[in-house]
Every structure is written in structure tokens, then in C-alpha cells.
Amino acid sequence: MxxxxxxxxxxxxxxxxxxxxxxxxxxxxxxxxxxxxxxxxxxxxxxxxxxxxxxxxxxxxxxxxxxxxxxxxxxFVRLAATSRLAGHAARDEPGDLTPRAGAIGLTVITLLALALRLYHLDRDLWLDEISPILDYASLSVPQIVGSYLRSNNHLLNTLLLKEMIALFGEQAWSVRLPAVAFGVAGVPALYWCARLALSRRASLGAALLLAVSYHHLFFSQNARGYTAYLCLALLSTRALVNGLRDDRLRDWLLYVAATVLGFAALLNTAFVLAAQGLVALAVVWRVYRAGGPAMPLLRRVLVVCSIAGFLSAELYAVAMPEVYVVITNVYKTQSTGFLLFSWEFVREVLRGVSAGFGSGGIGAGALLAAVPFLLVAGAGALAVLKRAWVLALGLALPGLLTLAFLLVRGLTISPRFFLLWLPLAVLTAVVAIDDGAGWIWRSRPKRAALVGGAAVALLAMLSAASLARYYATPKQPYRAALAYVERERKPDDRVVVVYLAELGMRYYGARAGAPLEQRYRFVRTVPALDSALARRGAGRVWLVVTFERALQMDLPELNARVRSGWTLQQTFDGTVGDGGISVWRERDAAATSGSAP
Structure with missing residues (x-):
């Protein structure tokens, strides 16, 4: 050569x-x-x-x-300045915190977020946390990557869950550690994004609101991939802005890495990538309208987005056919979600909002407390668009694309599909407060900064007030329900566990040494219930039920039977919607031995 x-x-x-x-x-x-x-x-x-x-x-x-x-x-050859996104630099304001003070403040808030997410981390696992442990913990890494048994196989979390079990054993706190880590990392990630629209001081306010957020804390202590999805979506969005603005190789590499890991965390990242592609094309159009050379930027966008999408497709190539089958079949069942134009969906959204302000229901007081936050957040949307439109659209469009896809495919909808709107709502609220204070005290910027900071702190206190109830209530109280049944039932009594209550009762019953094989029956059909009642012996029969909405929709005949001839003894609340566990006792042996009236 x-x-x-x-x-x-x-x-x-x-x-x-x-x-x-x-x-x-x-x-x-x-x-x-x-x-x-x-x-x-x-x-x-x-x-x-x-x-x-x-x-x-x-x-x-x-x-x-x-x-x-x-x-x-x-x-890789860096593009000329005329081919790149204009503006969108980190916001600097006179009298703002120094970089060192901002770093110290962010460290303190991040440590607060860590402490809040570690506290009571060992509370009961709920159904969707238990099933990945049983489905995947014993499988090899290639089997986990190549199979898709259920939609709760959030790949990155499942792989990390497996490692946590290997290191620390199968404990509630250990399997939730990956969600905690990404939840904590999401706080500085939001700060990094907020700097495009806010000063260091106000960006710390946004980080604080996320750190004490009921909903973010809920998902940070949920052994699934949602906090990883949120954190990585924030990172990829900021990296996209940096890449479009500066066209540095390191920013594009971070964007690709965050996007691929985001796909591993949650398949909803497909909508994040699609939204970011649309936003990037809008930037290309603006460059063209400004008279700059747009084709080099268009080629860069197409290449980078294609690489990110292709590597993500390669990650899921083996499992993707199964993913398609599971999603298109499971999410056509109404019990897996809600219809968009239904009162049930409205009630679920209102329940979630009110929970974030310290109420377990949707009472007027809770809603009244939530209204100011929602109004302020809505008022800030235009301000965010004005300050950093690429960031705003990058966070808003994924939810809209998700909604369009679900409607076109006729699939059910759940509020968690729009979780990326949570950091957007926090950001818009802080921007609205920042703009409002600046407008009222425009001639006194120090006063405006003080009032704006106090208003954000008040919102943080209002949000933090909800955490007392959150910590007092497990996601699903299997251990409390199991202990109650074992304490109250007589030696000859039988316990019938109905439908979706089975997995959790088996999981915690085995660990508590409950006589599952001798005294418990697990039923999912009317004949199975009849068989359990026929063999009950001399004692009474107890029922354990959870997710009653799913039972009513999926198995209406079984639901009608369990409502006949039973007396509600105790209800154990859970923070998962409809995840409370109810325990019923047989009123009359004759009333439940025959067919339903």
C-alpha cells in the first residue's frame, strides 16, 4: 500500500x-x-x-x-453560523446568581430530591411493579431484550432491576433504585432546560418545584421506566437545541445517546423523536426564510435523527413484532385506560391533579387549590414560546402526537402517557411568575426577583403539602390487606382472591408465610368462584378485590357475583388510581352458593 x-x-x-x-x-x-x-x-x-x-x-x-x-x-464539518438556529442561549439577567451560587443551589435542591425519593422507598410494590420481577428477573439479558411479554417491560428499567436484585436482593427499595436515580437526575436536567428561558435564580425555582412534585415523586418511587423517560427526554431536548444552535459534535452525540436510551426506557420516546424532528424542520424553515443556507442544516437534521431512530430500531428489532401485537391488542381493552371524551377520563385527570395538592379525591377544596397553579401554568405558555420556542415545542408536541396516534388507532388513553407535560407545566408556571413579577416591578428588578422567588416557594410548599398523604399510603396495600385477612379469618375460613388481586396477594402471601395452598383460592371466572364456594367447608368465605373498574369491564358476570351476598369489611387505600384493596366477608353461606339472581 x-x-x-x-x-x-x-x-x-x-x-x-x-x-x-x-x-x-x-x-x-x-x-x-x-x-x-x-x-x-x-x-x-x-x-x-x-x-x-x-x-x-x-x-x-x-x-x-x-x-x-x-x-x-x-x-463531521461544523456548519456556518448562518445555517444554525439563532438565539436560544442560556438566559442571563443583571443581578442574577453567580454560576457558583447557582451550582450550590442546584446541589442542595438535588439532595432534597434524593432525600424525598429515598424516604419510605420500601412501601408495598404494586401490580405493575411486581409483574416485571416475576416475568423477567430470572431471564437472561438477551431474553429480556428479545421478548415482550407485556407492555410493562420498560427495557432499560427491567435490565437495571435485574442488576439491583443481583446486588441487593429482591426488595421493594432495591427494585425502585433505578427509578429513584433517574428521578433525581431529572431535577438538574430540568434546570439545564430551564436556563434557555429563565435566569439561574428562576431555574432553581423550577428545579425545586419538580423536586417536591407529588407526581414526579410518585413515579420516582415506581419501579418502571417513566422517570428515565422524562430525564432522557429533557436531556435530548436540550441537546437538540444546543446542536441546532452550535452544531458541535458533542451535542449531537449526546442527543443520539439520550434518544436511544430514551427508547430503551420507554417506547413513548418515538413521539419525542418525531416531535423533535418536526421542530428541527421548523428551524430549517426559519433559516431558509432568513436567507441563510438551509440545505446543510437539513442534511444534518436528517442524518442525526436517522441515526438516533435507526439505532433505537436496532435495539428493539427482535422484540418489535411482539411489541406491535401486545400494544395493538392490550390497549384496545377499555380497562387498560380511558376513552378521551368520557367523564371517567375527566375524573381521573382531576383525581391526579387534586392528589398533587394534598387531596385523595376531587373535592372542591382540592380543585380550588389546583386552579391557581393551572391558570398560572397556562398563562406562561406563550411566554415560554417567546423565550425558547424550540424547547417549548419539543416538550409540548410529543403529548399531542401521542394523543393523535391513540385516537387514530382507537386505543385507550391514560394520563401517564402525557407525563412529559409535567416539567413543561412547571416551566411555564415559573416563567409566568417571573414575567408577572418583572412586569409589576419593572423599575425595581431586585424587588421583582424577591417576589417571584417567594411566589415559587409558595407553590413549592403547596405541592409539598400533598406528600404527607403520599407517604402515609402505599401504592397498593397488599401487606396490610393480607395481615387483616390473616388476623380476622377463623381457621376454617377460606379466602377467595379475585382477578387482578391475585399477583400481589400471591407475591406477599408467599413472603408472609400465609397458607396460600390450603386456605386461599384465586379465581378469574364464575365457575372458578362457584368451585371455591362449593369447597369452602364449614367456615365463611372472604373476598379480596382490587382494580374494581377492570373487574367490572373485563369480567362483568364475575363482578356481579362478588357483589352478591357479601359485606364490605375493610378498604385499604392506595395511591394508584383504583388500586385500593377491599376485603369482603360472606353474609350467608346459602346466598353465595348458588347462581346469581
């Missing part, structure tokens, strides 16, 4: 060529038996395409793209 060839083909280029050939050979020679052995849900229809076939296609496309990069020797 000549010296000229060595110069034209540096080591990195040769390495990429060898990698491309290796990827292509892997796709061509990949065996099929390992895929056939992956766990599946037998009751679901077969996927439209084999996951291993999809993986082969993805790998071949990846190899082809690598060969094109080698052939054309594509390299």
Missing part, C-alpha cells in the same frame, strides 16, 4: 470497513433457533414478521450505510 493510500485511508476508515463487513456477515449467518426459544404469550396472535428476520434487515441496512460512509469518506 502506498503512502498516498495510507493517508487517504486512515485507521478509523479501515475499522469502519471491517465493522461493516462483520455486521453484514452477522446478518447473513445469524441462526434462528435462539429466537424460537424466546418466551411468548401464547394467547396473543402471532406477529406479522419474525423478529430475527427484522433484525437481519436492520443489520444489512446498517452495513450498507457504513459502506457508504467509507466510500464517500463522510466526516
Amino acid at each position: 502506498t503512502d498516498a493510500t495510507r493517508q487517504a485511508w486512515p485507521r478509523s476508515r479501515w475499522l469502519l470497513l471491517v465493522t461493516a463487513i462483520g455486521v453484514a456477515l452477522t446478518a447473513a449467518l445469524m441462526p434462528h433457533a435462539w429466537y424460537d426459544a424466546l418466551p411468548r404469550q401464547a394467547e396473543l396472535p402471532p406477529p406479522p414478521i419474525s423478529g430475527v428476520t427484522l433484525l437481519r434487515v436492520v443489520l444489512l441496512v446498517q452495513a450498507a450505510v457504513m459502506l457508504m460512509v467509507v466510500a464517500f469518506d463522510w466526516r
Whole structure:
């Protein structure tokens, strides 16, 4: 090889060529038996395409793209300033906190967020936290990545959960540690985003509101992938702004990494990526309208978004056919969510809002307390758009795209699908307060800063007031219900656990040494209930029920039977909507031994 060839083909280029050939050979020679052995849900229809076939296609496309990069020797060259996003720099104001003071304040708030999220971390796991442990903890990493048994396989959290169990054992606090870590990290991530629209002082206010937020704390102590999704969506949104504005390689690499990890955290990141692509195209259009060279920026956007999307697709290639089958079947069942234009959905939203202000219901007092916060947050939306429109749309559009997709596909809706609006609401509230105080005391900026800070602190106190009830109530009180049943039932009594109460009662019953095989029956059908009643012996029968809405919708005949001939003995509240556990006792043996009237 000549010296000229060595110069034209540096080591990195040769390495990429060898990698491309290796990827292509892997796709061509990949065996099929390992895929056939992956766990599946037998009751679901077969996927439209084999996951291993999809993986082969993805790998071949990846190899082809690598060969094109080698052939054309594509390299990163920074775009000219006229091809980049204008403005959107971190906001600096006269008299603001120094960088050191801002860093100290953020550290204190982050430590507060950590303390709040570690407190009472060992409360009862709820249904959707228990099922990933039982489904995936014993599987290998390739099996976890390649299978999709249920929609609560939040891949990144499931993999971290498995490691936490290996390190600390199967404890409620250990399986929730990944959610805690991402929940805490989300506080400085929001601060970083807020700096595009707010001063350091006001950005600390936004971080404080998120740190004491009931809803963010709820998901931070929930062994699922929602806080990872939130944190990574915030990071990718800020990295996108930086990339469009400065076009530095490090910003684009952070954007791709945050997006791919976001997909691993939650598949809802697909809507984040789609929204960010639309926002980036809007930036390209603005560059074009301003007379700048827009094509280089368009090529950059298409390449970066394609890389992020392609790597994410590669991550899910094996499981994606199963993902499609599970989501399109499960979320057509009304009990998994709500219809958008229904009073039930309105009530659930109102219940969630009121819980964030210290009420477990949707009483007038709780709603009245929430109204000022919501009004202030709404008033701040235009201000955020004016200050940092790319950030505002990057956080707002994913929820709108999610809503459109669910409506078009005829799938059910849950408030958690729009969780990215939580940091947006916090941000808009602080911007509204900041603008309002600045307008009233425009000639006295120090007074405006003091009043604005006090108003944000008052909102934080109002939000923190809800935490007392949150800490006092587990997500689902399985241990309390189990202890009550074991304490109250007589030796000859039987306990019938109905439908969705089964998983949690089995999980905690086995750990408490309850006589599950001898005295407990788990039923999901009317014949199973009749059989349990026929074999009850001389004692009474107790019922344990949870998620009564799902029982009523999925199994109406069974629901009608469990309402006949039973007396409610005790209800144990939970913070999960409709996740409270009720215990019923048989009134009259004859009343429940026959068929329903």
C-alpha cells in the first residue's frame, strides 16, 4: 500500500470497513433457533414478521450505510453560523446568581430530591411493579431484550432491576433504585432546560418545584421506566437545541445517546423523536426564510435523527413484532385506560391533579387549590414560546402526537402517557411568575426577583403539602390487606382472591408465610368462584378485590357475583388510581352458593 493510500485511508476508515463487513456477515449467518426459544404469550396472535428476520434487515441496512460512509469518506464539518438556529442561549439577567451560587443551589435542591425519593422507598410494590420481577428477573439479558411479554417491560428499567436484585436482593427499595436515580437526575436536567428561558435564580425555582412534585415523586418511587423517560427526554431536548444552535459534535452525540436510551426506557420516546424532528424542520424553515443556507442544516437534521431512530430500531428489532401485537391488542381493552371524551377520563385527570395538592379525591377544596397553579401554568405558555420556542415545542408536541396516534388507532388513553407535560407545566408556571413579577416591578428588578422567588416557594410548599398523604399510603396495600385477612379469618375460613388481586396477594402471601395452598383460592371466572364456594367447608368465605373498574369491564358476570351476598369489611387505600384493596366477608353461606339472581 502506498503512502498516498495510507493517508487517504486512515485507521478509523479501515475499522469502519471491517465493522461493516462483520455486521453484514452477522446478518447473513445469524441462526434462528435462539429466537424460537424466546418466551411468548401464547394467547396473543402471532406477529406479522419474525423478529430475527427484522433484525437481519436492520443489520444489512446498517452495513450498507457504513459502506457508504467509507466510500464517500463522510466526516463531521461544523456548519456556518448562518445555517444554525439563532438565539436560544442560556438566559442571563443583571443581578442574577453567580454560576457558583447557582451550582450550590442546584446541589442542595438535588439532595432534597434524593432525600424525598429515598424516604419510605420500601412501601408495598404494586401490580405493575411486581409483574416485571416475576416475568423477567430470572431471564437472561438477551431474553429480556428479545421478548415482550407485556407492555410493562420498560427495557432499560427491567435490565437495571435485574442488576439491583443481583446486588441487593429482591426488595421493594432495591427494585425502585433505578427509578429513584433517574428521578433525581431529572431535577438538574430540568434546570439545564430551564436556563434557555429563565435566569439561574428562576431555574432553581423550577428545579425545586419538580423536586417536591407529588407526581414526579410518585413515579420516582415506581419501579418502571417513566422517570428515565422524562430525564432522557429533557436531556435530548436540550441537546437538540444546543446542536441546532452550535452544531458541535458533542451535542449531537449526546442527543443520539439520550434518544436511544430514551427508547430503551420507554417506547413513548418515538413521539419525542418525531416531535423533535418536526421542530428541527421548523428551524430549517426559519433559516431558509432568513436567507441563510438551509440545505446543510437539513442534511444534518436528517442524518442525526436517522441515526438516533435507526439505532433505537436496532435495539428493539427482535422484540418489535411482539411489541406491535401486545400494544395493538392490550390497549384496545377499555380497562387498560380511558376513552378521551368520557367523564371517567375527566375524573381521573382531576383525581391526579387534586392528589398533587394534598387531596385523595376531587373535592372542591382540592380543585380550588389546583386552579391557581393551572391558570398560572397556562398563562406562561406563550411566554415560554417567546423565550425558547424550540424547547417549548419539543416538550409540548410529543403529548399531542401521542394523543393523535391513540385516537387514530382507537386505543385507550391514560394520563401517564402525557407525563412529559409535567416539567413543561412547571416551566411555564415559573416563567409566568417571573414575567408577572418583572412586569409589576419593572423599575425595581431586585424587588421583582424577591417576589417571584417567594411566589415559587409558595407553590413549592403547596405541592409539598400533598406528600404527607403520599407517604402515609402505599401504592397498593397488599401487606396490610393480607395481615387483616390473616388476623380476622377463623381457621376454617377460606379466602377467595379475585382477578387482578391475585399477583400481589400471591407475591406477599408467599413472603408472609400465609397458607396460600390450603386456605386461599384465586379465581378469574364464575365457575372458578362457584368451585371455591362449593369447597369452602364449614367456615365463611372472604373476598379480596382490587382494580374494581377492570373487574367490572373485563369480567362483568364475575363482578356481579362478588357483589352478591357479601359485606364490605375493610378498604385499604392506595395511591394508584383504583388500586385500593377491599376485603369482603360472606353474609350467608346459602346466598353465595348458588347462581346469581
